Amino acid sequence: MKELKLRGFVTPADCGGNVAKALQLAKALELNKVVLTGDVSWAEPLVLTSGMYLVLENCHLQADLVTPLEENFSFRQKFITIEGENSSITGNIHIFNTHHLNISGLKIAGHLTCEYTLWGNIHHIEFTQGGLSLGRGCGNFIVQEIDSAVPAKIDGSISCGKVIPGTKPDLNSIVFCDSRFTSTEPAVQLGAAEDCGIINIQVDHITAENTAVLVGKGLEQSPYLFQNLTFTHLSTPVAYQNPVLHVYEK
């Protein structure tokens, strides 16, 4: 164990090829760092907990990554980083009830979904399928340098059904910038829910094929659900299907 500590990380090879055990061992040793290389696949979802630093180096990972679905402040995860270098993930990533999330440097064929997550930094990600979805309760995000063949969603109706009692579900204070979309669908899609507003969202420096941003879904909704939106430096227009309390578009 001392050798592992000195090395600073755990690999599945340290656990007989068992990726889930590698995560558990990294946690048990308080190293909280797992490095994956080569082709790695795991049938069960890999559970990421507080402090986990998952590094993919020249790796193709086929697995789902999840945080525990605990509907309680006490079980909130903090500080989760997934970082790739020349690496890809085929699978879905679901982040729930987490503060301080960093994901970068990956090609992802799958959904990256966040709910009740604050302080997120997602950058340098290429999506070939699935795409980025920021759902209920997400805020204080910077999303930057995304190359995507599929749309991204910032949507109050995205929910796994679990809630955090006492937490407002609004999506608030999100900057989505410096990104490129090759889908013919609207690139960034903003959607509210009756109890979940879309507030203080900025989308800037986006290159898209057709519509850069789609606001709303045409449902009967209060204009107060979409407030304070900023759209700047977009290659293509914004389409509005719902009223917005205040929008700045240049």
Added chain:
Amino acid sequence: MILNVNDIQYFGDCDSATIQNAIDAAVKNGCSQITIPRYNARTDSMEWRISRAIRLPSNFTLILDNCYMVQETGVYDNMFTNRNTCEGFTLEDEQTNIAIIGKGNVCLDGGEHNHLLEKTSGRYGFPRVWKNTMFFWHNVNGLRLENVHIENQRWWAVTHVFCRNVTIKNVNFDAIPHVPNMDGIDLRIGCNHFDIQNITGRTGDDVIAMSAISGTEYGWKVEGKDTHIHDVKIRNVLGDPFIHLVVRFLNHDGNEIYNVDVDTVMDVSDFTTKKRPHATIDMGCALYSKIRPSQLGETRNIRVRNVTSRGETAVRLNHQLTDAVFTNIKTYGDNIAAIGTQGKGGYMEDVVFEDVYYGSVQQEIFVSTPLPPEKYHGAAIALTDVTGNITVKNLTVDKVRHLVKANKALSVAIENSQCTQCLIPYELSGGATVTVDGEDVQ
């Protein structure tokens, strides 16, 4: 050659000594980088306790690999500083190319506070408060700080004096404001060519403060360097400054601030609480001058775009300002003003606002009961004791007591305004004038 800080030959009497020994050995062996890992072999623990500043040489990169570093209890020193800090006062002494790069979940913790405050600085046996800034950079050309989480800083977190060509990126703060002045990033005199990007989190005081004023740092002047702050780019700041300011401009005593570009600042303080920041962007201040107050023209060529505020004021204009453009300024929550002031006097010239939105919820605090219109508060533009001229293009106001409130010889030119539910549009005195689309009002 790769040096391992956990190699027993570098072990010192404390973690600081161990790291410093490894750095010194690296330099001696022509190695320009070391990594601080998570595991600390000397103490067989997962933390590095810093009891004295780690002093970094030129052309050196320190990688922080998923590590936790905490300042030792009861000590008075920085966590990181450059080798010549406060010892080299010429361009020849200037250090170059120092980087601290975080990987993974790097946490730098101020730990338990040591009671060294601005009010105890240099008194009662305490050293100067500068010992309490976590990062202290002086006279450096080429500095990088990336991917770190900083919490519970003892005073200002990252401080620069006479530094240039600095990149700060992906830095997150989490400070519980139990002591004063827990700023995030401070630029003091002599700082220029800064690129600051993706700064997030909660600080106990200003998130980013550009303060070119006289103080202790006047004793650390660098021969051949000017004392101004200029050519600064700031982008993507999502900050909660407790009750203070998200981005601050302050200069006096002949020091100038110019060529500053700020793009996207969101005040992310919790709008369900009564506590709110004084301002999101704060321009100047009548206080803090020791030699002479700044004069018109000494804060100039300022461009600020995309500001979202739930503070008392979105943009606060104080003291003096010229040649400044603020674009897309919007409020939410329960603001006092979109464009306001401290009320200690000021002169504005060629100050232009484009696309300003004031939208207050006008609710009783803590409850969602809407206020009746006769109880509406706030003003889109509230510039008490300010003179000069400002132009506001595309002003949108919803639910407000005053559209413009001014009491001195201030000319406000509004072009294209939309106002709904305004109780008293103009409250003007002392020679203040307002034109709307070229027509005088009142």
